[in-house]
Amino acid sequence: MFIRSRRNLAYLFTLSMGSIFIVFAGVAYALVVQQQLQAFDERLYRACKMIVGNSQPRPYNKRSPLERKDSSIFSDSLPTMNTDFVYVRLYDPNKLLVSYIGTPGTSILKNNLGFQTLKIKGYQEKEDSNQEWIRELTIQVLQNNLVVGYLQIAVSLTSLRETLNRARLFLTLGVPVTLGLIGITGWFLGGLAMQPAIQSYRQLQRFTADASHELRAPVAAILSNSQVALMPPYDEEEQRFRLENIVEIAKSMSNLLNNLLFLARRDGPFDPATLKTIDLVKLLQPLSEEYQRQAATQNLNFHFHFTEQAVQLKADADLLKQAVVNLLNNAFKYTSEGGTVSLRLLTQSHRAIIQVEDNGIGIAKEHLPHIFERFYRVDTVRSRQTGGFGLGLAIVQQIVQAHRGNITAKSLPDQGSTFQIELPLRMNG
Ligand code: ADP
Numbered sequence: 001m002f003i004r005s006r007r008n009l010a011y012l013f014t015l016s017m018g019s020i021f022i023v024f025a026g027v028a029y030a031l032v033v034q035q036q037l038q039a040f041d042e043r044l045y046r047a048c049k050m051i052v053g054n055s056q057p058r059p060y061n062k063r064s065p066l067e068r069k070d071s072s073i074f075s076d077s078l079p080t081m082n083t084d085f086v087y088v089r090l091y092d093p094n095k096l097l098v099s100y101i102g103t104p105g106t107s108i109l110k111n112n113l114g115f116q117t118l119k120i121k122g123y124q125e126k127e128d129s130n131q132e133w134i135r136e137l138t139i140q141v142l143q144n145n146l147v148v149g150y151l152q153i154a155v156s157l158t159s160l161r162e163t164l165n166r167a168r169l170f171l172t173l174g175v176p177v178t179l180g181l182i183g184i185t186g187w188f189l190g191g192l193a194m195q196p197a198i199q200s201y202r203q204l205q206r207f208t209a210d211a212s213h214e215l216r217a218p219v220a221a222i223l224s225n226s227q228v229a230l231m232p233p234y235d236e237e238e239q240r241f242r243l244e245n246i247v248e249i250a251k252s253m254s255n256l257l258n259n260l261l262f263l264a265r266r267d268g269p270f271d272p273a274t275l276k277t278i279d280l281v282k283l284l285q286p287l288s289e290e291y292q293r294q295a296a297t298q299n300l301n302f303h304f305h306f307t308e309q310a311v312q313l314k315a316d317a318d319l320l321k322q323a324v325v326n327l328l329n330n331a332f333k334y335t336s337e338g339g340t341v342s343l344r345l346l347t348q349s350h351r352a353i354i355q356v357e358d359n360g361i362g363i364a365k366e367h368l369p370h371i372f373e374r375f376y377r378v379d380t381v382r383s384r385q386t387g388g389f390g391l392g393l394a395i396v397q398q399i400v401q402a403h404r405g406n407i408t409a410k411s412l413p414d415q416g417s418t419f420q421i422e423l424p425l426r427m428n429g
Helices: 002-054 158-230 236-265 280-297 317-333 380-386 392-402
Strands: 085-091 097-102 114-121 131-143 146-156 276-279 301-306 312-315 340-348 351-358 406-412 416-424
Touching: 002 085, 002 131, 002 146, 002 158, 085 131, 131 158, 158 236, 236 392, 276 280, 276 317, 280 301, 280 312, 280 317, 280 340, 280 351, 312 317, 312 416, 317 340, 317 351, 317 392, 317 416, 392 406, 392 416
Parallel strands: 301 340
Antiparallel strands: 085 097, 085 146, 114 131, 131 146, 276 312, 340 351, 351 416, 406 416
16 A cells, blocks of 8 residues: 555656656757857858948949859958858849859849748768758848848858757757656655655554454453353352452453543644643642552552742643653552652753652563553563553653653663653743
8 A cells, every 4th residue: 555655656756847857858958949049140140240341242243143253242251250151142132143152052042031941952071961951141231221232141050950969869868867866766755755654554553453452351351251140040149250350341441441542532742822830749749648648558668759849830730640640550560569669859951850760670671662652561461460551651651742741761670660751841832
């Protein structure tokens, strides 16, 4: 599915970028052709102006124009002219050829006035083909507003055609190569763009599989307990025992479902505008008294230490309390009798810090990076016995991140663990 989407992305990217590139290359080529032709035309026009400015046509004499190879009328301007003119021809007012340089033309001026692109027989010996493209300009020569002759001048388009052929060859080879590069870039970018989607999809898949797996066991337990309770002969005590089992399992399932719902609903950080300012000391004080009592029943030592001043920040009080409760529950769960659990609240450069420390069983190094993952349990058998689904820390992390905070864990096996929540005292955007 993802490969197909990535291919589609790469294909669309190549199509759009490729079209833009081809249009761009086409326009650039057309502009180059136009610019080159314009340069040719300007050169032709300037040459004409120079010749007309420097020379005056002489009266046509009786000799045939073709017999005359008289180029004297151009002699003043010729030194400044480029030698790659194919021809320069002068006609009298009756359009009869008076004189020429280069390729001789017909004795009568046939072509129209202005610029023309023509194909003529190759005039240079080195030309392989007999045909050659030229650009020709024919103008009237005026004197006192009277037409006193016509001037026709032509240059070869061979060099331009060679340049354009080279440009065309470059484009012919360059366009497919560039399209290939665009395709590869599209494939690469498609992969990058798909990455978050793939990750979320895999997370969701794992989450669904884990959740179903976790729900399967209690459902099976409820089923077996009810089947046994319904089996004759009806024993009241047995039935009561089975029903109590069902109630316990249902409570645990409800707990799991609540956690799952919480994780599914809450995502992304809070908008500070929707939060109320709370005092962490006031929030944690009653909690610590509650856990003090619980510690006594579990033969644990419980210490708490809070700053003397109020620690105010914008937060969802219930959720923050839930996060600390989860950490304290874990500390109580994973610390054996006689152990110590501490809860601390301090402030450090615009941050509130809540620490939950215990000297319980600790967590091995290889498990530490995973403990905040959903459904991750270090010791599945022990966790199952203590009623954990491996969602508690994932929920704590989600709550802390929703407050733009951070949670870290330090732990050493058999020495204990310290979980630290850091919350910004000012939640700006
Ligand atoms: P659970 O509900 O299984 O406790 P959590 O997400 O709260 O799930 O914790 C994940 C795992 O991290 C637990 O299974 C446990 O192995 C380990 N853990 C969490 N807190 C502690 C702690 N204070 N001491 C030792 N291990 C802990």
